[in-house]
Amino acid sequence: MAYRVLGRAGPPQPRRARRLLFAFTLSLSCTYLCYSFLCCCDDLGRSRLLGAPRCLRGPSAGGQKLLQKSRPCDPSGPTPSEPSAPSAPAAAVPAARLSGSSLSGSNHSGSPKLGTKRLPQALIVGVKKGGTRAVLEFIRVHPDVRALGTEPHFFDRNYGRGLDWYRSLMPRTLESQITLEKTPSYFVTQEAPRRIFNMSRDTKLIVVVRNPVTRAISDYTQTLSKKPDIPTFEGLSFRNRTLGLVDVSWNAIRIGMYVLHLESWLQYFPLAQIHFVSGERLITDPAGEMGRVQDFLGIKRFITDKHFYFNKTKGFPCLKKTESSLLPRCLGKSKGRTHVQIDPEVIEQLREFYRPYNIKFYETVGQDFRWE
Secondary structure, eight states: OHHHHHHHTSOOOHHHHHHHHHHHHHHHHHHHHHHHHHHSOBTTBSOTTTTOOBEESSTTSSOHHHHHHOEEOOTTSOOTTSOOOOOOOGGGSOHHHHHOOOSTTBOTTSSBOOSEEOOOSEEEEEOTTTTHHHHHHHHTTSTTEEEOSSOOOTTTTSGGGOHHHHHHHSOEEOTTSEEEEEOGGGGGOTTHHHHHHHHOTTOEEEEEEOOHHHHHHHHHHHHHHHOTTSOOHHHHHEEETTTTEEOTTSHHHHTTOHHHHHHHHHTTSOGGGEEEEEHHHHHHOHHHHHHHHHHHHTOOOOOOGGGEEEETTTTEEEEOOOTTOSSOBOOOTTTTOOOOOOOHHHHHHHHHHHHHHHHHHHHHHTOOOOOO
């Protein structure tokens, strides 16, 4: 019995000793490796234990998320004891890669924008208070037309900004669509025909004309609503009413001398490239007038009688409710404004003044607008 106890307390067998030695060595090695990993730099930069930020060794290191969270490695950068430089701004990374959206042809939701911004192929160039806003709003119903809603005044006031600026204002259009804008003051701007010709000699021009006496009264009524202290219509229209001397320096009178302004346009554009809309017929027969506009632009007659109804309160046609709009579309409250009352004798004198200009205009354009 004593022999057996001494045998169990004796030295371990050789195989068991080797196993214990191997386990001890393995444990020591793992401990050393873990300590080395924590205390030394890893592949991505300085040790977190030392408090230094992670960094990228080159453009190919890591993915996009890593690129956003890390900063480039700088061999000559600050030591752990120095303050770290601020991170590079996100703008330094290309916007398309950061946002995940496509290039400049994308909207805010990341889906592609349809079409391209192009210089206009057609312009409504005049005339003020003739019905240009109505023509613009009516033609915008057509799916093959995209029009700028505001007046850019590029060819009279903003020409120095350049064509790139002008193009940037335009709506996006598909290849099958026409880009259009309207600025009525172009018609009486001396430089406008040449400037538009230099942009494109193929530009189609639309001029909305109206009885020049009625147009002048409408022009005056609009100005009076903004400047109530201006002189009377009669006082502005004549230099000497007794002698019948009309003041052609007043813009409201001069605009209605259509044939004089047209001469400047015919120096650059053939008559076939200019379409004249009757402001009077636009009220009585909007579908007919817009049908001719569509023919001139070379597009299908999409806008017809079914698009219009007559607004008795305003005294002109409005667009009916469509599938894309909840309410009918009428021109703004500044349109259809009641004209100021003018002495009938003043009106007759102005009719006599305009008659020779009107007749010459009819002969030039080949249309009788029946303003007499």
